[in-house]
Amino acid sequence: MPRKSVCFFFVSLVLLLPAVSQSQKPASKTIVLKAARLFDGKSNALVTPGVVVVTDGKIVAAGTSAATPSGAEIIDLGDATLLPGFIDAHTHVTMMNSDDWKQNKLDGLQKTVAEMALDASVNAKVTLMAGFTTVRDVGSRDFLDVGLRNAIRNGKVPGPRMLVSVHAIGATGGHCDGSDGFRSGLFGKETGPEEGVVNGADQARYAVRLAHKYGADVIKTCASGGVLSPTDDVDTPQLTQEELNAIVDEAHALRLRVATHAHGAEAAKRAIRAGVTSIEHGSFLDDEALDMMKQHGTYLVPTLMAVQGLQEQLDKGVYLPPAIEAKARAAIAAIRLTFQRAIAKGVKVGLGTDAAVYPHGRNAEEFHQMADLGLKPIDALKAGTSADAELLGIFNKIGTLEANKIADVVAVPGNPLENIRQTEHVFFVMKEGIVYKNDRAK
């Protein structure tokens, strides 16, 4: 294969060139990615073959053919499909998944913030390596998410691009009140707006302002109860219409979108009326709520992997506090049916998994979970790329393989439309033009 040796010769030259100039601007670097197929993130079919030309972290051309600039490094991934880097619209990268509920709870009390941040870096890396180059992280503590986002952005640790929410905003004793079932007075004072716990529209507005002040890229709110919170019912509405209105109003004024945890239908309707961008989970949404979502353009982020994670723990006989176990079973029973009704009504769906409720790194299983319930594979792929980019408000830069977008590109073996589970075998990960993973490299 003489042409290949010539190619490798040029490749080595190109790779040697940057070593020559120590402190000047790095030489322009072009990489050409080739594979048997390409999904651009928004079209209704794959193209064959696929090529993406990347220069200095930006896509300059993508499609079935493109000119290969001289001096470019060529990476031929063979019988594979190129896709935009995956997006997960619902993660908790800074929280730990564990089969030992009690130890996890104790760790939350005993570990230093520093150690929690370092533990989180492991989750960040495994998420990126699974092909998820962007995540919307919707709930953390002690600004772990801000620190992780920044350290990744500054190249200190590998991980996905993160949009963070700092602290989720909810009512006293609600799903997002981090007091977590401990007795009154234990921590010296009640939780308040500085931890995202609010009562009344004014306090809700204050909490949005605090989150924004301390680095939030997105506002998360808890409109209803939840499964994993120890003291509430899973579906009750926990914020009033006025409180949700204030949250959304202030968030939008500050150019932040609002993601809303909501299992119950009444809670969801209040949130939709207030103008939230997405409903997370949505286990018990009724037809009226789904119709409102369709009308308002509100996204549903079903987090089917959360349900999968809980089901696996129940099957393994892992200890869950009895109240939580009961709520888990109720949500599991309902959420899949609700999702199917949502698809049938044409509600917009974004891919989000609730990472931490299942082990980090298995995010891509959400694709098949949605496809198994009837979402067309091409639509599942869109949910995890262009639709999520639109949900996150970053569609101008990310979410498709098109000229002028940021070069977040992943590859899976074979054809993910023929077998959606190929998404779980990402073997190539590029983020902003840097290759983080290439299992097919020589």
Add this chain to the structure above:
Amino acid sequence: MHKLFVFLAVLCFAALSAPAQQTKPATKTYVLKAARLFDGKSDALVKPGIVVVTDGKIVAVGANATVPAGAEVIDLGDATLLPGFMDAHTHLTDESSDDWKQDTIAGLEKTVAEKALDSTVNARKTLMGGFTTVRDVGSSDYLDVGLRNAIRNGKVVGPRMLVATYAIGSTGGHCDEFAGYRAGLFGHETGPLQGVANGADQIRYAVRLAHKYGADVIKTCASGGVLSLTDDVDTPQLTQEELNALVDEAHALRRKAAAHCHGAEAAKRAIRAGIDSLEHGSFLDDEALDMMKAHGTFLVPTLMAVVGEQERIARGLYFPPVILAKANAASAAVHKTFQTALSKGVKIGLGTDAAVYPHGRNAEEFHQMVDLGMKPIDALKAGTSADAELLGLSDKLGTLEANKIADVVAVPGDVVENIRQTEKVFFVMKEGTIYRNDRATSPR
């Protein structure tokens, strides 16, 4: 009978090799070979060098060590094997860039989480430079505790750490982290929770707090310092009673005590109190050095701190003027003091004050000490067995001997003939895991 034996043997092998879900991982033996070996304590190198490591422990050392069947042999060629290096004075969780003002501002703006993640870069560089153990002597917000634990739990790559949490000193002293800001800015004065204490009782409380929150070693500031904004570099900042209380409480809790100390008066108070080591020691006089010799107190000269400061000065980088003056005064004195300490036979531990110079250049301390007259073999001991003794880890670390933990590094050539080879570590093993091997053939 023979057939029965074979049958049983086959059964036995089958049982041993049958994949079982929850059994212990298979035992793993490495044999490290090189042209030479420094065991950490002998006065000369051994040729050739062989170290046999099984499951993270050294089982045999020396030319006649038996090589077990099934061992993985790693031949490092024309090199010297040594015990993993130790640095008795680091600040892995501190950053120092070329921009002093930006570092100061970042110190106020960055979340604790981001600082913790930034420090992983320092930890990795330090390990890759051959330093498998460090005594980290001053941090804030328990960044050091978090980093130590994350490394220990295999979450991040770095050296084994002994940590101090907050260094303990007086109000306005070298270890008062609010010194230099206007009064009232942070809502409260620094106190024992940040290591600032006044009076023997508060000092004792501060030691107890440090121990409570994870300290492996107690660090104190007995005198002023170079890089602090409001104090003279050499004044004694703790009374004899305060230092007595500190060392007494530390030793009661089985923690050693290290004292930052430039000035002679401060040093003598600390030595009398029973301090285990003096750090820097720029202006120690003969009396102080004689007391150290008599008490067995270690000196940790941190010559790389001087290098770091002088490099910045030479490059015209900004230092606050008060600090610039103090840096020049200390630099002028410390080399002479070190040479006097050597001639008097004071025990020397290798420690560098990492962060005051760029992380990862720790090994340059070896040649810094040798250039001032220390014998190369003694410099190597300072960074291995002597430091292990200072850190209280001699039973497990610091030498290449059977039953010690397998921390092993390799440098090219003969490190005694050229001490600067220590700066070219190309093989790093910590607890039997290989973190670096530049001479490995391409992966399987």
